Amino acid sequence: xxxxxxxxxxxxxxxxxxxxxxxxxxxxxxxxxxxxxxxxxxxxxxxxxxxxxxxxxxxxxxxxxxxxxxxxxxxxxxxxxxxxxxxxxxxxxxxxxxxxxxxxxxxxxxxxxxxxxxxxxxxxxxxxxxxxxxxxxxxxxxxxxxxxxxxxxxxxxxxxxxxxxxxxxxxxxxxxxxxxxxxxxxxxxxxxxxxxxxxxxxxxxxxxxxxxxxxxxxxxxxxxxxxxxxxxxxxxxxxxxxxxxxxxxxxxxxxxxxxxxxxxxxxxxxxxxxxxxxxxxxxxxxxxxxxxxxxxxxxxxxxxxxxxxxxxxxxxxxxxxxxxxxxxxxxxxxxxxxxxxxxxxxxxxxxxxxxxxxxxxxxxxxxxxxxxxxxxxxxxxxxxxxxxxxxxxxxxxxxxxxxxxxxxxxxxxxxxxxxxxxxxxxxxxxxxxxxxxxxxxxxxxxxxxxxxxxxxxxxxxxxxxxxxxxxxxxxxxxxxxxxxxxxxxxxxxxxxxxxxxxxxxxxxxxxxxxxxxxxxxxxxxxxxxxxxxxxxxxxxxxxxxxxxxxxxxxxxxxxxxxxxxxxxxxxxxxxxxxxxxxxxxxxxxxxxxxxxxxxxxxxxxxxxxxxxxxxxxxxxxxxxxxxxxxxxxxxxxxxxxxxxxxxxxxxxxxxxxxxxxxxxxxxxxxxxxxxxxxxx
Numbered sequence: 001x002x003x004x005x006x007x008x009x010x011x012x013x014x015x016x017x018x019x020x021x022x023x024x025x026x027x028x029x030x031x032x033x034x035x036x037x038x039x040x041x042x043x044x045x046x047x048x049x050x051x052x053x054x055x056x057x058x059x060x061x062x063x064x065x066x067x068x069x070x071x072x073x074x075x076x077x078x079x080x081x082x083x084x085x086x087x088x089x090x091x092x093x094x095x096x097x098x099x100x101x102x103x104x105x106x107x108x109x110x111x112x113x114x115x116x117x118x119x120x121x122x123x124x125x126x127x128x129x130x131x132x133x134x135x136x137x138x139x140x141x142x143x144x145x146x147x148x149x150x151x152x153x154x155x156x157x158x159x160x161x162x163x164x165x166x167x168x169x170x171x172x173x174x175x176x177x178x179x180x181x182x183x184x185x186x187x188x189x190x191x192x193x194x195x196x197x198x199x200x201x202x203x204x205x206x207x208x209x210x211x212x213x214x215x216x217x218x219x220x221x222x223x224x225x226x227x228x229x230x231x232x233x234x235x236x237x238x239x240x241x242x243x244x245x246x247x248x249x250x251x252x253x254x255x256x257x258x259x260x261x262x263x264x265x266x267x268x269x270x271x272x273x274x275x276x277x278x279x280x281x282x283x284x285x286x287x288x289x290x291x292x293x294x295x296x297x298x299x300x301x302x303x304x305x306x307x308x309x310x311x312x313x314x315x316x317x318x319x320x321x322x323x324x325x326x327x328x329x330x331x332x333x334x335x336x337x338x339x340x341x342x343x344x345x346x347x348x349x350x351x352x353x354x355x356x357x358x359x360x361x362x363x364x365x366x367x368x369x370x371x372x373x374x375x376x377x378x379x380x381x382x383x384x385x386x387x388x389x390x391x392x393x394x395x396x397x398x399x400x401x402x403x404x405x406x407x408x409x410x411x412x413x414x415x416x417x418x419x420x421x422x423x424x425x426x427x428x429x430x431x432x433x434x435x436x437x438x439x440x441x442x443x444x445x446x447x448x449x450x451x452x453x454x455x456x457x458x459x460x461x462x463x464x465x466x467x468x469x470x471x472x473x474x475x476x477x478x479x480x481x482x483x484x485x486x487x488x489x490x491x492x493x494x495x496x497x498x499x500x501x502x503x504x505x506x507x508x509x510x511x512x513x514x515x516x517x518x519x520x521x522x523x524x525x526x527x528x529x530x531x532x533x534x535x536x537x538x539x540x541x542x543x544x545x546x547x548x549x550x551x552x553x554x555x556x557x558x559x560x561x562x563x564x565x566x567x568x569x570x571x572x573x574x575x576x577x578x579x580x581x582x583x584x585x586x587x588x589x590x591x592x593x594x595x596x597x598x599x600x601x602x603x604x605x606x607x608x609x610x611x612x613x614x615x616x617x618x619x620x621x622x623x624x625x626x627x628x629x630x631x632x633x634x635x636x637x638x639x640x641x642x643x644x645x646x647x648x649x650x651x652x653x654x655x656x657x658x659x660x661x662x663x664x665x666x667x668x669x670x671x672x673x674x675x676x677x678x679x680x
Contacts, residue, residue, distance in 0.1 A: 003414040004407045007218055011179040011226065017171045018226070024168035025231045031161040033238035036388040037381065038154050042147070044377035051146045052139040056132050063125035070118040077114060081107045169227065176223035180215050183413065187211055190417045196488050197448055198419070205288035210416060213283050214409040217276070221406015228399045232392035239389035246382045249369045250356075254348040254386070261341045261393075265334060265400060272330045272404040279323035280412055286316045331401040338397040342390035349386050353379040423487055429507045434514060435596040436498045438463050439485070439627065443494035446480055454480045455491070456650035464596070467628035469638050469658075471671055472647035478631045481647075482599055485629070487511055516590035520602035522582040529558055530566040533588045540592055542566070548592035551622060553614040554584040580611025587615060591622055598623060600630040616640060635672050644668070 012018070045055045084107060088100040140149050191207050199207075243251045293300060293309045300309055352364055353374065360373040374382075444458040455477045462468050470478045483489050484496050487503055495502045503511055516536075524532050533545045533554075540548075545566065549555040561581075562568040570576055577585070583603060590598060603615070612634070619628070619640065630637060638644055638658045646654040646661065646668050654665050661668040 001407055003410040004218075004221065006414065007179060007183060007222060007406075007410050008225070010182050011175050011222060013182075014175050014178060017175050020171045021168060021175070021226055021230065024164045024171065025234050027164040028161050028168065028231055029234035029238045031157045031164070032235045032388065033242050033385070035154055035157055035161075036239065036384045037242060038150050039384045040377050040381040041150055043380055044375070046143050046147045046150065049143045051141050051143060052149075053136050053141065056128055056135050060125060060128040060132060063121055063128060066121050067118060067125060070114060070121060074111065074114050074118065077107060077111045081111065168231065172223050172227040175226055176219050179222050180219040183218065184211060184215055187215070187413055187417055190419070193421055194416070194419065195422050196483065205291045206284045207416065208291075209280070209284035209287040210413050213287075214280055214412050217280070217405045217409035218413065220402050221409065224399050224402040224406065228395060229403065232395050232399065235392045236389045239385045239392075243382050243385040243389070246378050246385070247353075247370050247374060249367070250349065250352055250364075250382065253352055253364070253369075254345050257341050257344050257348075261338065264337045264341070265397075268330055268334045268337070269400055269404050272327060272334070272401055273408045275323065275326045275330055276405040276408040277412065279320060279327055280409060282316070282320040282323050286313075286320055289313060289316050327401075327405070331398070334400055335394070335397040339394050342393050346383065346386050346390060349383060353382055423490060423508070425508060426505045428505075429510075430501050430505045431510065432498055432501060432506065435464050435626075436514070438499060439597075440497040440500070441481070441484075441494070442497060444481075444484065444491045444496060445493035446477070446484060446489070446491050454650055455484075457494070458650070458652060460645060460652055460655075462627060462629065464627055465625055466643065467623055467630070467641045469630045469632055469641035469644045470647060471631075471633060471638065471644060471668070472653075473671070476647040477650045478647055479601060482517070482601055482629070482631065485597075485599070486515055486517060514596040515599060516593045516595035516597070517599045517601065518583070518586050518590050518603045522579070522586045524570050524577075524582055524585065526569070526571060528564075528567050528569055529562065529585060532570060532585055533566075533592055535589055537589075537592045537594075544592060545588075548588040549585075551591050552584045552588035552618050554581070554588050557581055557584075578611075580614075583611060584615065584618075587618060591618075595626070597627040597629065600628070600632070602631050602633075612636065633671060638672070646671075 041052065041055075045052060050058075081104065084100055084104045088097060088104065091097045091100060140146055188211065191211075240251065289312055293313070300306060352369070355361065356364065356369055356374050357376060357379050362370050362373055439462040441458045441460040444455050445453065446455040447453045454475075458477070458481065470481065472478055480489075484491055485503075487496075487508055490504055495504075497503065498506065498511075525535065527535075530542065530545050533548060534540050537544070546555060549558060549566075558568075559565050562576075568576075587603070598619075600619075616636065628641075630641060632638060635658070641658065643655055644658055644661055645652055646665060648667065653667065654661060656664070662672065
C-alpha cells in the first residue's frame with residue numbers, strides 16, 4: 001500500500017480536478033438518495049389520494065397534538081417517579097426497597113424514552129413548520145398533479161445526476177491518465193540510469209512489462225479509487241443517513257453483519273493482491289519469451305523450431321491463464337460475499353421492520369426501536385434506502401479487486417524506481433578542460449555481482465592522441481575495461497583517472513560527452529537515417545550530418561542505395577541495411593559527436609572486407625589528435641594501433657606495437673593466427 005500511496009501523491013498535483021471529482025461525487029450521491037426518497041411521498045401521499053400541502057398540514061397538526069400528549073405523559077411519569085422515590089426513602093424492608101428500586105429504574109427508562117420521543121416529534125414539527133410555506137406556494141394541488149410533480153423532479157434529478165456523472169468520469173480519467181503518464185516518465189528515467197547488469201539479469205522484457213502491463217493496472221486502480229471508491233461510499237453514506245433519520249436503532253440492528261463483511265474483504269484483498277502479483281510476473285515472462293522469439297526470428301525459421309516456440313508460448317499462456325483464473329476466483333468470491341451479506345442485511349431489516357409495522361410495536365426483543373410505531377411508508381422508505389446502500393456495496397467488491405491489482409502493480413513498478421544504483425553523481429564535481437592529457441587505469445579490480453573477478457589489478461596509461469588496441473581471449477576483461485572508462489560501473493579497487501583526477505569525481509554527462517562508443521552489435525533506431533546519425537548530437541544540422549556521413553564513407557550508399565536518402569526510415573534495428581552499412585552509419589554518428597575518445601568494441605569483426613577497408617580509411621583521418629581505443633582481433637585493425645595491450649586473466653600480459661608483439665609474444669601470435677583462420 002505504501003507504493004500506491006506514492007502514486008496517489010502524484011495525483012494530488014491536480015488539485016482542482018480532484019476538487020471537481022469530490023463535488024460531482026457529492027452531487028451524484030445526494031441525488032441518488034433523493035431519488036430513492038421519492039418513494040415515501042408516493043406511498044404516503046399520492047397513493048392515498050392526497051397532495052403535499054394537505055399532507056403537511058395534517059402531519060403538522062398531528063405533531064402538535066402528539067407533543068402536547070407527550071408533555072402530559074412526561075408530567076405523569078415524573079410525578080410517579082417522585083412518589084416512588086419518596087416510598088423508597090421510607091421503606092424499611094429490604095425486599096420492598098429492591099422492588100421499589102426496580103420500579104424507579106423502569107420509570108426512569110420510560111421518562112428517557114418519552115423525552116426522546118418528544119424531542120423527535122418537536123424536530124419533526126419544526127421541520128414541517130419551516131417547509132409548510134414553501135410547499136403551500138410551490139407544490140401542486142391534487143393527487144395526480146402531485147404524482148406528475150414527483151415524476152418530473154425524479155427525471156430532472158436523474159438528468160442532473162447523469163451530467164455530474166459524466167463530468168466525474170472525465171475528471172477521474174484525466175487525473176488517472178495524467179498520474180500514470182508522470183509515473184511512466186519517472187519509471188523510464190530511472191530505467192535509463194539502472195546499472196547495466198540489471199538488463200542482463202532481468203532482461204528488457206521485464207522492464208517493458210512493468211512499464212506497460214503493470215502501469216495499466218495502476219491506471220485502473222487510480223481511476224477506481226478516485227471514481228467508484230469515492231462515489232459509491234458517498235452514495236452508501238447518503239442512503240444510510242436517510243435510513244438513520246427514519247429509524248436509527250433499526251439501522252444499527254441490521255448493521256451487525258458489517259464486521260463480518262469487513263473481515264471477509266480483508267482476507268480476500270490479501271489473496272487478490274498476491275494472485276495479481278503472480279499473474280503480472282507470468283506476463284513479464286511471456287514478454288521475455290516473445291522478445292526472444294521475435295528477436296531471433298531468423299534462427300527460429302532456419303532451425304525449424306516454430307513448433308518448439310509454439311509449445312513455449314502455450315506453456316507461458318497457460319501459466320498466465322491459471323494465475324488469471326485464480327484472480328477471477330477471488331474476485332467472484334468477493335462479489336458473492338458482499339452480495340450475500342448485503343442481502344442478509346436487507347433481510348434482517350424486512351423481518352424487524354415487518355414485525356414492528358404488523359404488530360404496531362416500538363420495541364424489539366425488549367429494546368426500543370422507535371419513539372412511535374412506524375407506518376408503512378416509513379418502513380418502505382427504510383427498505384428502499386437499504387437497497388440503495390446495498391447496490392454501491394456490491395459495486396465496491398469489484399472496486400476492491402481493481403484496487404488490489406493496482407496496489408500489487410505499484411509495488412512492482414516502485415521496485416525498479418527505488419532500486420539503488422552503483423554509479424552516482426559526485427557530490428563536489430571537478431571540471432576538466434578538453435581534451436585530456438592522459439587516461440590511467442591504476443590497480444583496477446572489478447567483479448560483477450554474483451560473478452567471478454574479471455579485472456585483477458589493471459595498470460595501463462593511454463596518452464591523448466594515441467591509438468591503442470586491446471586484445472585477449474573471451475572473458476579477459478576487455479569490454480569491462482571499456483565499461484569502467486565510460487563509467488557504466490565503478491571499480492571495486494583502484495581508479496580510472498583523467499589527468500590524475502578519478503572519473504568518479506567528474507560529472508557523468510561531462511565524462512560521456514568526451515567519448516563516442518561504437519559496439520560490435522550496431523544499435524540503430526526506428527527512425528530516419530539522418531536522425532540516427534544525429535542521435536546524441538541534437539544541435540547538428542543537415543550539413544553536419546552529411547559531412548559526418550562522408551567522413552564515414554556512408555554518404556555514397558545512403559544516396560544511391562536507399563529509397564529516400566537521408567530520410568529513409570530504417571525500421572527497428574536497421575533491418576533494411578547490411579552489417580557494413582549499419583556499422584558505417586554508427587561510425588558517422590560517432591564522428592558527428594566530435595569526441596576526444598573514440599572507442600571501437602569489435603566494430604569491424606562481422607563486416608565484409610570492403611566495408612572494413614572503408615572504415616579503416618575513415619578512422620585514419622578521424623583519429624588524428626584524438627584518443628582511439630579498439631577492441632579487436634583483426635590483424636589489419638591491430639596494425640593501425642600505436643600500441644597493443646594484451647589482456648589475459650584480468651591483467652595486462654604485454655604491451656607493444658603489433659609487429660613487436662608478433663615477434664616476441666607467442667600468445668599474441670596465436671590470437672592473431674586464430675583471427676586469420678576465422679577470416680579464411
